[in-house]
Amino acid sequence: MSPAVPPTPASTPAPVPAQVPAQGPALSRAPRSRWIALGVIATESLMVILDGSIVTVAMPAIQNDLGFSPAGLSWVVNAYLIAFGGLLLLAGRMGDLLGRKRMFLAGGAVFTLASMLAGAATSPALLVAARFLQGVGSAMASAVGLGILITLFPEARERRRAIAVFSFTGAAGASIGQVLGGVLTDALSWHWIFFINLPIGIAVFVLALRSLPADRGLGLAAGADGPGALLVTAGLMLGIYTVVQVESHGWTSARTLGLGALAVVLLVGFVVRQATVRTPIMPLRIIRSRSVAGANLVQVLMVAALFSFQILVALYLQQVLGYGAAKTGLAMLPAAAVIGVVSLGVSARLNARFGERAVLLAGLVLLTGVLGLLVRLPVQANYVTDLLPVMLLAAGFGLALPALTTLGMSGAQEDDAGLASGLFNTTRQIGMALGVAVLSTLAASRTDALLAEGRSRAEALTGGYHLAFAVATGLLVTAFAVAALVLRRPRA
Numbered sequence: 001m002s003p004a005v006p007p008t009p010a011s012t013p014a015p016v017p018a019q020v021p022a023q024g025p026a027l028s029r030a031p032r033s034r035w036i037a038l039g040v041i042a043t044e045s046l047m048v049i050l051d052g053s054i055v056t057v058a059m060p061a062i063q064n065d066l067g068f069s070p071a072g073l074s075w076v077v078n079a080y081l082i083a084f085g086g087l088l089l090l091a092g093r094m095g096d097l098l099g100r101k102r103m104f105l106a107g108g109a110v111f112t113l114a115s116m117l118a119g120a121a122t123s124p125a126l127l128v129a130a131r132f133l134q135g136v137g138s139a140m141a142s143a144v145g146l147g148i149l150i151t152l153f154p155e156a157r158e159r160r161r162a163i164a165v166f167s168f169t170g171a172a173g174a175s176i177g178q179v180l181g182g183v184l185t186d187a188l189s190w191h192w193i194f195f196i197n198l199p200i201g202i203a204v205f206v207l208a209l210r211s212l213p214a215d216r217g218l219g220l221a222a223g224a225d226g227p228g229a230l231l232v233t234a235g236l237m238l239g240i241y242t243v244v245q246v247e248s249h250g251w252t253s254a255r256t257l258g259l260g261a262l263a264v265v266l267l268v269g270f271v272v273r274q275a276t277v278r279t280p281i282m283p284l285r286i287i288r289s290r291s292v293a294g295a296n297l298v299q300v301l302m303v304a305a306l307f308s309f310q311i312l313v314a315l316y317l318q319q320v321l322g323y324g325a326a327k328t329g330l331a332m333l334p335a336a337a338v339i340g341v342v343s344l345g346v347s348a349r350l351n352a353r354f355g356e357r358a359v360l361l362a363g364l365v366l367l368t369g370v371l372g373l374l375v376r377l378p379v380q381a382n383y384v385t386d387l388l389p390v391m392l393l394a395a396g397f398g399l400a401l402p403a404l405t406t407l408g409m410s411g412a413q414e415d416d417a418g419l420a421s422g423l424f425n426t427t428r429q430i431g432m433a434l435g436v437a438v439l440s441t442l443a444a445s446r447t448d449a450l451l452a453e454g455r456s457r458a459e460a461l462t463g464g465y466h467l468a469f470a471v472a473t474g475l476l477v478t479a480f481a482v483a484a485l486v487l488r489r490p491r492a
Helices: 024-028 030-065 075-098 100-119 124-152 157-186 198-213 226-244 254-276 289-322 326-344 346-355 358-374 383-393 397-407 415-454 457-486
Strands: none
Touching: 030 075, 030 100, 030 124, 030 157, 030 198, 075 100, 075 124, 075 198, 075 226, 075 415, 100 124, 100 198, 124 157, 124 415, 157 326, 157 346, 157 397, 226 254, 226 415, 254 415, 289 358, 289 397, 289 415, 326 346, 326 383, 326 397, 346 358, 346 397, 358 383, 358 397, 358 415, 358 457, 383 397, 397 415, 415 457
8 A cells, every 4th residue: 555645746146237228127226125025026935835835734635525536636736736847947038038027927916816716626627727727827926036036136145145035935835834734724624725825915916016126028039939938848847747647657657758758859859949049948058057057956856855854754744653734734843943044044144154055065964964864763753852853954954945046046147037047946846746756656665565564554654754765865965966066166
């Protein structure tokens, strides 16, 4: 019997040239207005991150209420992931061309409307369709958020502080989502995990309308490559679809290999076209930066590994220790607290003093310790002695993500900041999809083998999670090696 694992979800960047007219107003905005705009961007990001994790806690209630089959239930998450991950790169570039503020506002409106539809869903089909639409809106808003941020904060010290605030939403959002999801599901109903987005989404839209800098964009003529858009969107959507279906069909099935090969062909065709077309959607100069390419590769490995912390620990608490939804969320709360303290309190100063590369490496060491401790979790764990140290070491999130975000955006120029933002968010979703496919499949296979040997269900589940945690530890070690070898040391 398989465990029910839902497939979820140092260098200083170059100053942004102020003479480019497309975004010039952003650089002259009053300091207070800029920080309000940052709050709007961070809140939108937090809402998107929360939506990815808040659903996982409510999955059993959704299944019981709407009558989802076990296979169909996975599409509550898959539909969102496919739309979100598949459209990020295109949405980021379209933000550069049509205006990043317009794209952000449109994405927020779509996401809020889709949340209302999801909360009101009365059948599996309606909920899955609403989740797909949520993914579309999330991609539109998330893809340009970082691009707007780096144009608002061109000075290195302030940018580090702004990125630390933004990164907190990504690092702690999943843990907060599990707490909020458990509380809302137990106290009200699963419908409210979606309805909670309505007042927040409306407030964000109104504030964004007033605080975000107006920009005209470069115009479609600067990158209106229809075939390229079709290739990258189809390739990413098909690739993510293939990965999230691995648990059902296996890695070596003809379906997985065939669809995976087709996705690779589409993405290779996209890269070849971008190298030859006169107005590419993705100018390849953006991935020639060693810091940008290295940071995105590290992110894929790190996010894939940390799926095991964000999701499998929650499943261990519920399925092995018997915690309820709300208690599971509260058990994860110390992780969110230490991440907030580190990312908001010290990460910017550490990055300024030691450089993003060194801080990223330190964060990866702490996160490797997190997963190393999880490999030894007993079947009858004591929270204070076995789990609380793990939650506290999650401070590594607060070190790694701000540093990684700065490095990932370090090659962005004024006219392709949205594209760099979309690329960084895309690699995050790819890492999440790979973590779901690889780690959940390994955990399920190991659990089945232990059950066949006559182990109890709790022992078999714990053994499956141990294997997933061990592989995730290996992914983090690889991420450390890539960061140490590929990312450049800061110049004197």
